[in-house]
Amino acid sequence: MTDKSLLQHIRAGEAGGPKMLYDRFAGMVCGVCRRYLSDEEDVKDAVQETFIRIFRHIADFEYRQEGGLQAWIARIAANESLKLLRAxxxxxxxxxxxxxxxxxxxxxxxxxxxxxxxxxxxxxxxxxxxxxxxxxxxxxxxxxxxxxxxxxxxxxxxxxxxxxxxxxxxxxxxxxxxxxx
Amino acid sequence: MNDQRFADTLKRKLTGLSTPPPESWWADIEAALPATSASPGKPPRRHIPLRRRAWWAMAAACAAVAIVVASIVALQTTDVSTTAHTNSRPAPSSQSLTQQLVQAIEEAKTAGDALSRQQTPLSAGREYSPRTPGETEMPLTAKAAAEDSEAERPQTAAPTAVQEAHETPARPEPHAFANPEARSTEPQGADDAYYERSVSRPATTAEATTPKRERASGGKPAAQLYIAGCTAGRESSTSAALAPYQMGVMQSDNYIAAESPKQHTSTTNLHEKHLPPFALGADIAIPLAGRWSLQTGVAYAMLASTFTQQLPTRVEHQKAHFVGIPLRIAASVIERRNWNVYLAAGGEWEKCVAVHTDQPAPTAPERPHQWSMQAAAGGEYRLSPAAALYLETGFGYYFDTSTTLRTAYQAHPANFSLKLGVRFSPRSK
Known part of the structure; x- marks a missing residue:
């Protein structure tokens, strides 16, 4: 299933859509968060916040090209990780x-x-x-x-x-x- | 060139790297997912990670504490009721209430010993009863007749008679007065009323200047002494008129304070109420190692006070303006990108720059210096990389500077304060 189809699947509210998205991108999100955060609890928090934000705003995401969804998710993961860091x-x-x-x-x-x-x-x-x-x-x-x-x-x-x-x-x-x- | 290669290599190797999370993480995420299409009206349950909950809980607790303290500070006023016992004439109306209060406090300090000495005769006077319980008052004529037999006694016998009148009657035991039942057997008469009046000073100057004779008319013991003195001494009506004054002198020990008809006392009841100081400040925070920083700047504080005199009634409002320079060490407790919570401790030097009152005073009020030690807890929100808005609540102790200016610093040296300001952090751009 392509990223575009997956998006349509999720927006249609079909069962299993969110889990499929999680399975596809959780590893990448973890990799991004672990680059920013050394504490595993912080990583967990950042990953959870990332996916919550993804599912909350996925209806607003405009798919343009292959890889765009991954870049968007990676950017959210980086922002959520930065929130947990102390300046x-x-x-x-x-x-x-x-x-x-x-x-x-x-x-x-x-x-x-x-x-x-x-x-x-x-x-x-x-x-x-x-x-x-x-x-x-x-x-x-x-x-x-x-x-x-x-x-x-x-x-x-x-x-x-x-x-x-x-x-x-x-x-x-x-x-x-x-x-x- | 290699710097760019370093960045490119690092990016190429780590971009897209997948490190699978534990399986258990999905359960928490799923529980917090937004509402499905089957139940569109149900709001999504947001999962707040535990660590972020803990930080928010700490921040909320600090904010709650600050709000509670601020509320207490806003509702609390220092109300000091000072009853001034002065033996001097009533203060002229041109003298400010604050000056009266300061004078009264000083006089009270110096008159402390005098009052204690006079307490002894007073206590003796309290124990004295001019007549034994049950004794009936002799008619005036009968008393005069009885004492006419002593008419040959020299003048000097009069005091003796008076002293006898003081001493010979069986004095009730002191505990009789302490025993409410014993006292209650005696009707509450002029005895007690007279002594009550002598204990509580006359409230008005008129009452104080009333000749002793009139004053004694309200109390039986004084009336008896007056009568006995004038008859035993064979005094004419003229001297009788003088007798009260003589009697007053002889009885002076029985009064709280030495009184003479020429000297009147006044009771001045002064209340002072001080609002907690509110301050504004502009600070500079110089970063030190780690979470520590040095804070200094300029602070302004306004101290509002109200002085109330009961007799005669006067109300005076005072506002004292202070400008100061604080110097203290601060440590950040909670730090985030845009805000942080901190603790600080140090001292401050202040100078009173203006005092405004709504009552005229013959002399300009003093504008003193003020030193203090302070500790504070606060929060600041970063408006820009170099400036932050802060709100803090602090506890300070203001050292005695022997000033005549009466403010919350003098009335309540240890107090809380609320401070709002802007803090700049010097950073190179």
Whole structure:
């Protein structure tokens, strides 16, 4: 069943429609929420809120192309995850973190990790770093937009992203050196 | 270049990654699904996650506490009733009630010892009964005749006679007065009434300046003494007229305060009522480590008071305006993107900048400094990344500054207050 048919199925009120939608997208929603949230209880809350909001507004969703439903659901999941995050964990910094260039070796180390392993490392990042990393990389927000969303300065956003990147690469290197991979 | 590769690699690997949730999660989601088409009128039951419920419950509890405290503050007034015992003339009408009150308080402090000393004779006077229970009052003529036999006694015998009149009658035991039944056997007569009047000061100046003779006419013991004194001393009517004053001097110990006909007392009953201070502020919050921040700024407080004098009736309304600089440490308890709840503690220095009253005063009211220690709990809502609106309720202790200005700070040094303001957080843009 395509996403479009599934939508029609749900809007028609036919039995089993919501469960089918959940089965199709729950994993993806969990993946998005786990990128933002390290605590599993928070992940559960975010997932529940995401699907409640999906079913509440699914009648208003306008299907345009394949993949549009998934993108819409992913955006809701990201927003619900952000609601559970505390902006106070983002410490303002007075100066821009020095942006150290990423080396080719570090990129290769990253490529060798599985998505699940990479996700686990992202979840180990401090909450503030992780949030900005998600917004900048996955939501493709600018530092100015991130600053407005989180109530911080663009300088803080940029600095936090640099620190997140540096810390993630360090964790990748440590994991590789430990022979886990 | 590699920075972009880093972002692209990360995005490519993690976008669309599926991590299946536990099977049990669907049950909770299904229970909270919107109403189906079979029951369109049924509103959807929203499931509120437990952790978010807990945070909202804490925020609701804090808000409820703040509302209750604010309600108590709004309904509570400091009502201090001060009865001023002054031996001076009644204060001139040009003197403000606050000045009268401050003067009365100071006089009460200094007159404390005098009152205690005079209590002893008073208590003795209370124990004294000019006649034993059952004793009938001698007719005036008979008494005069009895004492005419003592007419040769020198003048000085008069006090003796008076003293005898004081002392010789069998005094009832003090407990007789304490025993209601014993007292009740005696009719409530002028004895008690006289002493009652002498205990409670005359309410009016006229009553106080009434010659002793007239005052004594209301009480039997005084009348008897007056009569005995004037007859035993062979005084003429002129001296009889003087006798009450002499008697007054001799009986001075039996009064609460030394009274002379030339000196009158006044009873001034002053009430003061103070509304809780309400403050406005504009603060700056300087972030420290973690959830801590340093707060300072400018605060304005208005203290409204009402002073009421009963006799003569006067009402005076006072508004004192203070401007201050607080300095305190704050810690965020609950933090969200747009709001947070915090606790703060510190001190404040205030300066009274204006005092307005609706009654004229001969001298300008004092405008003192005021130091205080404060603790507060509040919530702020972020209007922008740099500014937040806050509402807080606080408890403060205002140190004594020996000022003559009477406000809630002096009447009730420890009190609650409500504060509304705007707080700026310095951030670089």
């Amino acid at each position: 106070a964990t983002l410490l303002p910094t007075g100066s821009l973190e020095e942006n150290i260039e990423v080396t080719d070796e570090e990129i290769e180390d990253m490529e060798q990790l599985s998505p699940e392993e990479l996700l686990q490392l992202v979840r180990r990042l401090p909450e503030g770093y992780r949030t900005i990393l998600n917004l900048y990389v996955f939501e493709e927000k600018s530092h100015k937009e991130i600053a407005e969303m989180l109530g911080i300065s663009p300088m803080t956003s940029a600095s936090q992203y640099c620190r997140a990147k540096r810390l993630l690469l360090k964790m990748i290197e440590e994991q590789r050196a430990a022979g886990v991979h």
